[in-house]
Amino acid sequence: MSQPPKNKNxxxxxxxxxxxxxxxxxxxxxxxxxxxxDFIVKLANTFGRIPSASITTNDGVTTSYKTPQNITMPKLHSTKQPDIIPKEKPAPTKKIISNNYSRSKMTRFK
Structure with missing residues (x-):
């Protein structure tokens, strides 16, 4: 039995x-x-992917797109995002070792 011809329309x-x-x-x-x-490319390079956008021209042409909820976009490997707040060096920390076993030995011999 032959298959019906595929209709491309x-x-x-x-x-x-x-x-x-x-x-x-x-x-x-x-x-x-x-x-x-070019402006949109600079914006995307700075802030990452743009999930939705819309443009309306002077003559009334409107176009837009929106990333569907069920699509997970891969992360971009773009330039590092600028730091809004400059990073401060962390305060030096002191390591305090607490040894309760040695404290109990010291109190017994006093």
Missing amino acids: IHHTLTAIEQFERDRIAFAIVAKETGMF
Whole structure:
């Protein structure tokens, strides 16, 4: 029995990841057209991944994306985040050794 021919025009429902990738690509295209792409890249390099964003242009074109809740994004290996508060050197600590056995011996011989 032969299989029916595959129709390439069958409507395909996108998965959350596929829709997310398409939305991000559309967002990047509009960001490049509006000149905001370099600013967004600097922002992402400083603060890490941006979970959702939206752009509306002067002519009314709106594009956005949002990372779905069920997607765990891998961590970025980007530059170190700037320290807002400068780190202080920790205060030197003194190690105090408490030996109760030696204390009990000392009190018996007194």
